[in-house]
Amino acid sequence: MPLYREQGVVLRTQKLGEADRIVTLLTQGRGLLRAAAKGVRRTSSKFGARLEPFMVADLQLYEGRTLDTITQASTLGAYGPHISGDYDRYRAGSVMVETAERLSEGGPAPEQYRLLIGALRTLAQGSIPAALARDGYLLRAMAAAGW
Structure with a gap:
């Protein structure tokens, strides 16, 4: 092993x-x-x-x-403590990680990995509203998956 x-x-x-x-x-x-x-x-x-x-x-x-x-x-x-401390950020982060899980089931997905880390970093910083960070991630992730 x-x-x-x-x-x-x-x-x-x-x-x-x-x-x-x-x-x-x-x-x-x-x-x-x-x-x-x-x-x-x-x-x-x-x-x-x-x-x-x-x-x-x-x-x-x-x-x-x-x-x-x-x-x-x-x-x-x-990024966990910053995201979990605010309900809107937590809701947006939950959507992001669930989307990443569903779009990455086929095998290695380095682009999805990089997108998710960038989105979580942006969400934790709180520099833009959580809904905008979530929507931007969803659009980029679906485009990277071929939708």
Whole structure:
């Protein structure tokens, strides 16, 4: 089971057992990826906050049979707290990550990855209204997907 490194945006998380989580990521090189993060729901977790939605992280994973496992995570972009603090931004960010997940199901999508990071960065800065950032992302993402 080889180790590999990847950069990814956390799209969503799901509970797995008592202390684990399944993290859905849009990665730069592998596209859409689901991975298990062991022990992240414990208070003593080393990388629990780095694997929340809207966060960009550099990850070390190892391949498993059904799910890969995250062994290390470091933050590259902490957009989650800024987006989650405002309802309009959170709503727009949720639409963005769901769209990215639906448009990236076929395999590696580096253009979708770059678009999503730029849109989340703009949304977290709050320099333009959330609805405009959301609509601009949706139009660019659909054009990149061939719509």
